[in-house]
Amino acid sequence: MYQQMIFVNLAVNDVDASKKFFTELGYTINPQFSTDDCACVVISDTIVAMMLSKQRYADFTKKEIADPTTTSEVLLCLSAESRAKVDELVDKALAAGGTGTEEAMDQGFMYGRSFDDLDGHTWEVMWMDPAAVQG
Structure with missing residues (x-):
């Protein structure tokens, strides 16, 4: 049976800091899908969080990027x-x-x-x- 996955894409200020943060929570980074401007955080077999630099995130949307602090x-x-x-x-x-x-x-x-x-x-x-x- 096909298991549907979810890829959550989030704009971040510092990709390396996000990598460190999520590995400290016990998650792994998939290097195959990570670059200098993107970290692929594996949460489970079916959940992946893509931590994208704001510049990279902007490649996927024409909308203003929300400031999640406000x-x-x-x-x-x-x-x-x-x-x-x-x-x-x-x-x-x-x-x-x-x-x-x-x-x-x-x-x-x-x-x-x-x-x-x-x-x-x-x-x-x-x-x-x-x-x-x-x-």
């Missing part, structure tokens, strides 16, 4: 396998220079936290009790 262009949400994994990933992001954005959201069956990366893109990390999803 506007919200997208909310990126990643699932986690447990509450502890939510905390682990967000804590790594904060230690690597990210910024906490909200208090933890805890509804018992669902738990999440979020952070802004070095460029201000907001990443949410969520865990949901599988039994609650099935029920």
Whole structure:
């Protein structure tokens, strides 16, 4: 069966700093699809984040590039396998220079936290009790 992938393209100020940030979170960089102006961050087998210099990003759009420190262009949400994994990933992001954005959201069956990366893109990390999803 074909597994559809998602490639999230984000404009960044410093490609090398983004590479360092996301590797500190435990992700890998695919060198085959990375250049001086683009980092291919492998999040999973089906999720890839392309960190593009603003100049490279502009090659793909005629629209003004949003400043994620002052506007919200997208909310990126990643699932986690447990509450502890939510905390682990967000804590790594904060230690690597990210910024906490909200208090933890805890509804018992669902738990999440979020952070802004070095460029201000907001990443949410969520865990949901599988039994609650099935029920």
